[in-house]
Amino acid sequence: MNRSITATEICKSFGARTVLNGIDLDIQKGEIFGLLGPSGAGKTTLIKILTGQIAQDSGTAAINGNDSRKLSGDDRKRFGITMDNFGVYERLSCYDNLKIIAGIYGVGKAEIMNALRKVGLEEAAKTPAGKLSKGMTVRLKLARAFMSDPDVLFLDEPTSGLDPVSAEEIHRMILAEKQRGKTVFLTTHTMTEAEKLCDNIALLSEGRIVEYGRPCEICRRYDHQRRLRIHLTDGNDIEIPHDKDAADMLSELIISGRAETIHTTEPDLETVFMEITGKELSA
Amino acid sequence: MKNIAVIFKKQIRDTLKNKMVLIQFLMFPLLVVIFENVVKIEDMPEHFFVKLFAVMFVGMAPLTCMSAIIAEEKEKNTLRVLLMSNVKPAEYLVGVGSYVFVMCSAGMAVFAVVGGYSGTELVRFIAAMSAGIILSELTGAVIGIFSRNQMTATSISVPVMMLFAFLPMLSMFNDTIKSVAQVTYSQQISELINGIGDSGIQAESLIVIAVNFVLAVILFTVAYKRKGLET
Ligand SMILES: Nc1ncnc2c1ncn2[C@@H]1O[C@H](COP(=O)(O)OP(=O)(O)OP(=O)(O)O)[C@@H](O)[C@H]1O
Ligand SMILES: [Mg+2]
Numbered sequence: 001m002n003r004s005i006t007a008t009e010i011c012k013s014f015g016a017r018t019v020l021n022g023i024d025l026d027i028q029k030g031e032i033f034g035l036l037g038p039s040g041a042g043k044t045t046l047i048k049i050l051t052g053q054i055a056q057d058s059g060t061a062a063i064n065g066n067d068s069r070k071l072s073g074d075d076r077k078r079f080g081i082t083m084d085n086f087g088v089y090e091r092l093s094c095y096d097n098l099k100i101i102a103g104i105y106g107v108g109k110a111e112i113m114n115a116l117r118k119v120g121l122e123e124a125a126k127t128p129a130g131k132l133s134k135g136m137t138v139r140l141k142l143a144r145a146f147m148s149d150p151d152v153l154f155l156d157e158p159t160s161g162l163d164p165v166s167a168e169e170i171h172r173m174i175l176a177e178k179q180r181g182k183t184v185f186l187t188t189h190t191m192t193e194a195e196k197l198c199d200n201i202a203l204l205s206e207g208r209i210v211e212y213g214r215p216c217e218i219c220r221r222y223d224h225q226r227r228l229r230i231h232l233t234d235g236n237d238i239e240i241p242h243d244k245d246a247a248d249m250l251s252e253l254i255i256s257g258r259a260e261t262i263h264t265t266e267p268d269l270e271t272v273f274m275e276i277t278g279k280e281l282s283a
Numbered sequence: 284m285k286n287i288a289v290i291f292k293k294q295i296r297d298t299l300k301n302k303m304v305l306i307q308f309l310m311f312p313l314l315v316v317i318f319e320n321v322v323k324i325e326d327m328p329e330h331f332f333v334k335l336f337a338v339m340f341v342g343m344a345p346l347t348c349m350s351a352i353i354a355e356e357k358e359k360n361t362l363r364v365l366l367m368s369n370v371k372p373a374e375y376l377v378g379v380g381s382y383v384f385v386m387c388s389a390g391m392a393v394f395a396v397v398g399g400y401s402g403t404e405l406v407r408f409i410a411a412m413s414a415g416i417i418l419s420e421l422t423g424a425v426i427g428i429f430s431r432n433q434m435t436a437t438s439i440s441v442p443v444m445m446l447f448a449f450l451p452m453l454s455m456f457n458d459t460i461k462s463v464a465q466v467t468y469s470q471q472i473s474e475l476i477n478g479i480g481d482s483g484i485q486a487e488s489l490i491v492i493a494v495n496f497v498l499a500v501i502l503f504t505v506a507y508k509r510k511g512l513e514t
Pocket of ligand 2: 044
């Protein structure tokens with residue numbers, strides 16, 4: 001069985017407001033999956049359902065084949081999670097923060113140090129969590145999610161509000177987990193993050209998954225114009241249709257040395273998202 | 284059991300760093316040591332301050348600490364992390380409750396030593412104080428469950444704790460207040476402690492404490508059923 005996270009026909013409403021309206025997902029072991037959608041689309045709600053924090057109105061969800069509504073203590077040990085509304089004990093040191101979770105999961109000092117090392121917080125082991133920078137706090141939360149060495153990680157907007165350098169560090173840690181064969185389910189507002197990290201993404205809009213696939217495939221799918229943009233040595237750009245007729249022109253430009261760069265004009269994810277939903281992704 | 288111990292240890296580690304809670308545990312035990320040694324007034328009943336402050340301690344410390352700890356965990360979003368990691372709400376409450384009980388017992392020991400209790404007197408003192416601590420903890424837990432954050436918790440716990448902690452003192456001076464105070468557990472605990480040297484125990488005290496206990500448990504169950512530990 002290679003399925004890590006599955007969802008079938010998940011629906012969820014809060015009062016009269018339908019947030020999720022028939023969500024199907026099938027996430028394979030070892031992949032980084034990105035859930036994208038504008039603020040309020042229901043990304044966090046879906047994570048909560050998948051991890052058994054709230055119940056769906058209908059449909060089924062499972063992690064490692066275990067029904068999300070009936071997760072046992074051992075099932076929970078097999079996934080790690082960080083959400084933006086998860087806090088840390090500000091007065092306690094980083095080490096002591098992890099020690100609490102270590103106690104619950106029954107793992108020891110070696111695992112705590114290992115988790116701190118993974119996120120580069122060994123030096124700060126004794127620092128009170130309240131004194132950490134924003135990026136370091138995110139890393140501490142990541143370390144907490146790593147504590148039980150879980151197979152699956154749920155990361156709800158792990159880089160939101162971080163500077164590019166801190167975000168980059170988090171990206172490296174996420175990729176390192178993938179290297180170790182872990183499955184990562186992450187949500188993000190940032191298209192570039194999704195393009196860089198994710199094997200597959202889903203665009204969530206108005207309660208439904210409106211697009212699913214590899215980021216570059218999705219972009220190609222929305223390349224309606226199919227054109228080539230050529231940057232010339234004289235500084236000008238020209239666009240030509242991406243078809244047979246282009247070949248002569250291209251070879252001429254290349255032979256004469258006038259073409260500096262050649263690009264296809266498929267839209268980026270941001271543009272695709274705008275086209276599908278008519279909404280901007282990043283608030 | 285393991286999770287209860289984890290919560291308990293976490294609280295122990297936080298004790299010295301959490302000024303707000305630390306003060307609650309230390310204030311009255313320190314005051315009683317100072318007052319009993321420094322203040323000497325003619326005709327003052329023996330160990331007047333032990334009896335006075337012990338009741339205030341029981342009315343205030345467990346109640347404030349319970350509500351403050353629970354409310355802070357909600358406000359700082361740490362409680363949901365524990366629950367997510369499969370700590371059961373009951374385990375959490377028992378963990379925090381036993382921590383507060385142990386800390387208050389340390390304070391109680393100071394009172395017992397300063398009061399010079401021994402033998403049956405000591406047993407009666409411990410029993411009365413323990414009953415008071417448990418009742419105050421239940422009340423504090425109810426407040427913590429109903430509060431979203433520390434601000435709300437404080438604004439509810441301060442008047443409630445004033446009521447329980449100060450009614451017994453005020454009722455020394457005013458009979459009307461005393462007749463009202465009779466129905467509160469703290470007044471009865473005050474009477475038990477003041478009557479510790481007497482041979483018998485007033486049935487009224489035990490009944491009022493029992494009724495208070497039943498009420499607190501009902502209130503707690505209702506609060507817990509309705510709100511759980513959700514924020
Ligand atoms: N407990 C709740 N009660 C009522 N409404 C809720 C509740 N939780 C979420 N909602 C609503 O559900 C919708 C989706 O919320 P959710 O937090 O899942 O969005 P999101 O995609 O994670 O947004 P963001 O990018 O801002 O984190 C929002 O309109 C929100 O107001
Ligand atoms: Mg969210």
